[in-house]
Amino acid sequence: MKPEDQVKELAAEFKKATDKVNGLGTELTGRMEKGEKGINDLKDQVDEALTAMNEAKTRLDDMEQKQARRGNNEPDQQKSIGQQLFESDQFKSFVENPATGQRATLQVKASDITSATTAAAGSAGGLVTAQRQPGIIAPPNQILTIRDLLAPGTTDSNSIEYVRETGFTNNAAAQSAEGALKAQSDLQFDDETASVRTLAHFVKASRQILDDASQLESYIGQRLMYGLKLVEDRQLLNGDGLSGNLKGIIPQATAFADPATLANYTIMDQLRLAMLQAVLAEYPASGHVLNPIDWAKIELTKDNDGRYIIGQPQGTANPTLWGLPVVSTQAMGAGKFLTGAFNLGAQVFDRQLASVAVATQNEDDFVKNKVTILCEERLALAVYRPEAFITGTLLAKTTP
Template sequence: MYNANVNNAPASIMKKNRGGDIDSEVILKALEARDEEIKGFSEKAAKEILSIKDRLMDLEQKGARRRGPATATGDDAVGKMAETFTKSSQFEMLKSGAPTTGRVTVDNVSIKALTNAGQGVADSTGYSASPQRQVGLFNDPRRELSLLDYLPSLPATSSSFEYVQLKDYENNASEQEEEGQQKAESNIDSELETANIATIAHWTRASKQVLDDTPVLGQQIGSLLNYGLLEKLEARLIAGPGGKGKIKGLLGYAVPHEVVGSLLPVDAIGQAVTAMKNSGWQARLIIMNPNDWFTISSERDADGQYVLGSPRDPAPPVLWGVPLITSGSMPAGTVLLLDTTQLAMLDREQPTLMLSREDGSNFTSNLVTLLAELRAGLAVFSVGAVRSVDIAQQPEG
């Protein structure tokens, strides 16, 4: 828009005649020049407005060609909107050079005119909207891994670990009744034991693009791989079969406790705790299957009252003063008692996550290999420090 303030006029308009008055001829020429400039602007604006009108009319005609029933839906809505706008007073003001934005409310146009594909009523125009995607990887259940928190860790520096294990000890200590008499001899039976250091590993592939574009997904894949290592390690520490390159688990070392009498499962466990104490060991941890712990913790007395806690206030996982953990890797019906001072998890290599583009054809196919790996073993220094109790054959309360 133009501001007709005389202060913005060219310097020539201020030229005075000899008498000191402003020259009228100069003023007229300046005004004529300004009129020409305004006229040019007006013609240009008119052409642009006509162009806009032509485009709107074109949209209206296309809508008329495509419309079905005479309802204000889909392309009909576009045509009606164009017609309403071109006939509105706001558009007329715009053609007259009004410096404003034309806003026209189109009545009687159903909101069903544009709907999500397959979600609208009849005669709606479907539009495939992109779904929102939540970042991350879901459906990833993880069991609690508690055994590693209780076992002492011992650094290992080789592919195997040797130690001397006490098998049997016969204490024959006695008095020497007479001088020169042969003193009593005790028997100590030991054996060289070798614990394997097992390599537990797994890998997967992902495209370089997905790792670059969704960093959170890459982190979750790495976390899932590392968790898989620890879950497998706990399972092997409990029930590993042993043999070449494999961990021999606690069940393989355990000395079975012979239950005396017909006892409830909880009493059979208490009897084994006492037997360990009588042998010089201290039960410091109990491991059982989650289903067995539920059976014990939900026992009721003759009046129907819970013996250990209640559903609202469950009993803490402790039996006979010994902490208890549950693991799905523990077979149901069997309970382990451990003196953890006589055990060690052999830590050769902590969980490590490695990424490589040089694996196979990764480089040319833009893939990345993710490899998670750890090396560990188990040392049981004293056989009597691990006891197993069969509670499957004991009567239930």
């Protein structure tokens, strides 16, 4: 089949899947509004239709990207981080006269800093090799990070203050008789503050490295930017809020407690129960965070006939479980998990976008032909609702 026909076929499949989701969603909404019971089967159909639609969209996007690469014989003109830095007026001025103490700085949008190996701005993946294979190897899917799950925000201050509801006693009831005393409920609130923190690191290098732009570019992309992304993941998850650390989500999250009190469940069932726990707190979950080891165990799970329960070895779809995206990161400890409403329960605020700067910091650096290459960002994390996040140990439950 011609590539053009494959695109048309995938587009038709995606439209069909979308129409099915819309139809089932309308039916489910109508039946829920009527208060009908016994609609679990319909909910399962909606979940299956959503999964099918997402997989069709992924395949369609991949095919369109391949077509775009085949139809473009010109090299990719997208400039990488280092190229943009070296071509900037600030950098040229710095190279001409480094003794003045000037700095050459490049601002990079935080959401664009990835571990992908493409040539897109913000990529922090593998180094570009001397030889390229012509357009038959598709680029890997972008690796999701904790930031990708959170609601984005910006701030011009050094802290974020907000009011959090900490208690609600609901005594609402029918009035016993005309003129009788009505029921009184109670609400409690606390003021919370999320401080802006600085994440940064730097390296010293000889000034001669400035003559080798590609080497400096690879150093920025492969080491400094990627290293900053790794520590950001760990801070957003596990930061203790002390000594300049962010106060992460896990230290504030709610412990897992099976709300359905099942006699037996697998670790995949456990993650579904964590979703239920979040829903019962009125915060539907939007993602899971797992250690790569645990995600590999889940993907390798087979039924009694040796068939994979989720996914296939040749599959290319982004990691999902129970219809939610999965972030697989070593920032999460092995055997642990975090499930929650990341889009509703927390928000990350950028005070200073991730930046790369090159400068001679002092006279001693200048006379020794040394430069400092600095990578840093300033951000704050506000966890609005701790009950929106469920954390615990991955452990199947079996009854003797």
